[in-house]
Amino acid sequence: MEIKGAVALVTGGAQGLGFAIASHLSGLGATVVVADRNAEALAGLPEHLDPKQVDVTRPEEVKAAVAEIIARHGRLDILINNAGVIFSEPFVNIMNPDAMMHDYGRYRDSLIANLDSVFIVTSAVVEQMVRRRIKGAIVSISSISAQGNEGQTAYSAAKAGVNAMTVTWSKELGRWGIRCNAVAPGFVDTPSTRGALNESVLKHVQSSTPLRRLGKAREVAQAVAALIENDFMNGVVLNVNGGLTI
Template sequence: MELRGKVAVVTGAAGGLGREIALGLAARGCKVAAVDKDEAAIAELAAEMPGLSTFVCDVTDQRAVALCLGEVYGQLGEVDCLINNAGLIFSGPLVNPVAAENRRHTVEAWDRVIKSNLYSVFLTTVEVADRMMMKRTKGVIVNISSVAAKGNGGQCAYSAAKAGVEAFTRAAAKEVGAWGIRVVAIAPGFMDTPSTRAAMSQNILEEWKRKTALRRFGGAENVVGAVVHALENEFLTGCVIPVDGGVSL
């Protein structure tokens, strides 16, 4: 896919990886719809890059997703690329036997993590894929997974959500491929981002750095490069691209 002039929707675009993906695609000539539920943060992004189209939306809300994408279509035209980046990192043991109370992983935390990381991907993908099929648009859907999809101790909910994203990617690719629509997942390892640092202690981060073959964390630009590759390579679908510095070896 030639990116210049293409319409790309990026969810979770106001901070971290999403922000860099949105700016990276805009720099390559895409007409970017930057979507985030944080109204103040998305306003800051719009001020930083006036040519960017920004939309406030909670992508775990089906009605909000439909309304938001309707606005995107009205302003920018047909969507060629969807990058499902919205989500949250969450760490918490299934059971903490040394805790005096609140030993178990709560249902509320589980629901929040699954909705943010997996349910959101389903809602946006269904909306965009349906439109692509009806309009005969040959597009690409990129889902941001994580190395945690293989199962990180202390991250049961997050791991389950990201494993679901990868299974969803493969199944969706089989369903929509005949329509010329590709679906790809990207699984970053530990990236030097505020969300990663907020989710884990410094000791745990250093331990993961030691377990990474390259002995360092990646940067947002590494994920942006993988997104661009997924969009441009027209024979790539139904796969998971690891961008993890060898931590999964």
């Protein structure tokens, strides 16, 4: 698919990795709508990015937003499922004998934010693509944690779910010419990564990575663009992690 001239929706695109992806696609000539629940961050977006406030965990809100985007731009060719929240909690916390096990409420919250949201947004977008017979491209942001990462039961499960949905949808939607792929970043230097991991963990991650550094948001955006542009890539989970395995 040619990115130039296409209309793209990037969820969670007002900051960090999502903003890098939105900016990269815009730089390649796409009209980019940035969906985010953070009104303040949306207000600070540059003019070439079209802001849309939406909570991607609310199906009716998302449906209305997608309809509005199509009404405004005439079509929607590309969806980037980037919105999510890094979440860490050990399955067993021996230091807290009164509530030793991973909290179920927080487990559910993480799955809603990182997995249900992908289902909700993709469902709304694909319905419009099918009805309009648009041969679209969907790229979901997964994570190296999908392989299973200690201290991240919920987040790892959610991202593994994203990978499974990506492959499933690639098989179901390929007949419509709609392609579904995912990018699984390793540890990328963004505010959310730095907020989730302390300095010693970051140092350990860098020393464990064959390239001996964190990834750059731009490098993830380049992988996203490659998956959009290559019309024979479908059902791929592309690792962008500097060679790190966990």
